[in-house]
Structure formats: structure tokens, C-alpha cells
Amino acid sequence: MDERAYPNRPFLAVSAAVIRDGRVLIVRRGGTFGRGIYTLPGGVVETGETLTDAVIREVREETQVAIEPVTLAGYREMILRDGDGKASRHFVILCFAARWIAGEPVPDPAEISEAAWRLPDELDRLKTTEGLAEIVAEAMGKL
Structure with a gap:
């Protein structure tokens, strides 16, 4: 049973606009939830974290x-x-501006079908999560 389906409260999640040489790390979801959508890497905060x-x-x-x-x-x-209008999923996602330290993107096949460095103006041509371009612009402005 998926504990995130039909929750009795919102789930707290995080994501990161990871910036490297004027590009941002963008992933395409490959799991059952959000499959095919381009977004930032991230997920649910665990208790005590x-x-x-x-x-x-x-x-x-x-x-x-x-x-x-x-x-x-x-x-x-x-x-x-x-x-029926009932909330089947509810997440509050805090989006971080982050710097790349090391590593080349290798997608976790259980969740991600693609991970790549992209220029911000490429996002307009992709099917993305709502507000992705605005978050990326804000992150780039803060870094």
C-alpha cells in the first residue's frame, strides 16, 4: 500500500536546482508517479533528517x-x-539553490529515466512540473 496515496496530511519534500557552469540538473521521472515529467531531483524528508x-x-x-x-x-x-475532488496526493516541496560539487548524473532507474545538465532556456520545450522555470531562475539569481 502506498502511504503517500490519499494522505491525511501533506508530505514535506525537498528538491534542488543544482547549478553547474550556467546549466541546471534536470531529471525525467521514470517511476509510476509523474512518469515522463521533467523536474528537479528530490524527494520526501525522512523523520529526524x-x-x-x-x-x-x-x-x-x-x-x-x-x-x-x-x-x-x-x-x-x-x-x-x-x-471526486478528494486529495489523492499532497506534497509541500522546499526547493533549494545548490552548487554542484562532484559527479556526473547517473539516474536511479527505479525513479529516474534521464538526468542531464540543461540550459534554463531549454526548459520551455519540455513537459515540466509547474513553476520549474521560475524556481530555476530564482536559484540562478541567488547563486
Whole structure:
């Protein structure tokens, strides 16, 4: 049973706009949830984990890239509703601006089908999560 389906509360998640040489690390979801959508690497914060530890872990798990989170670049709320209007998923996502430290992206096939460095103006041609271009622009401005 998926504990994130039809939750009785929102889940706290983190993501990172990892910047390297004017490009941002973008992943394409490959799992059952969000399949085919381009977004930032990230995931749910675990109990007892700080936000920065969570974003470092999630990026490493999904892409094998080491990062340095610098500051928050914004947030997003993702609420999906079923045909009856009931919230089937609810996430509050804190998006970090982060610097690349080391590693080349290698997608975790369980969750990610693609991971690549992209120029911000390439995002307009991709099917992305809502507000992705704005978060990336904010992160680049803060770094």
C-alpha cells in the first residue's frame, strides 16, 4: 500500500536546482508517479533528517551527484485530486539553490529515466512540473 496515496496530511519534500557552469540538473521521472515529467531531483524528508541533509541525500540517491545546498529558492505545493475532488496526493516541496560539487548524473532507474545538465532556456520545450522555470531562475539569481 502506498502511504503517500490519499494522505491525511501533506508530505514535506525537498528538491534542488543544482547549478553547474550556467546549466541546471534536470531529471525525467521514470517511476509510476509523474512518469515522463521533467523536474528537479528530490524527494520526501525522512523523520529526524534536516532539510539540507534530505536534499543532499535525495540528489545523491537519484543522480549520484554531490551538491552543496546554499539557500532556499522557493517552494511549490503539489495537490492532486481524484474524480471526486478528494486529495489523492499532497506534497509541500522546499526547493533549494545548490552548487554542484562532484559527479556526473547517473539516474536511479527505479525513479529516474534521464538526468542531464540543461540550459534554463531549454526548459520551455519540455513537459515540466509547474513553476520549474521560475524556481530555476530564482536559484540562478541567488547563486
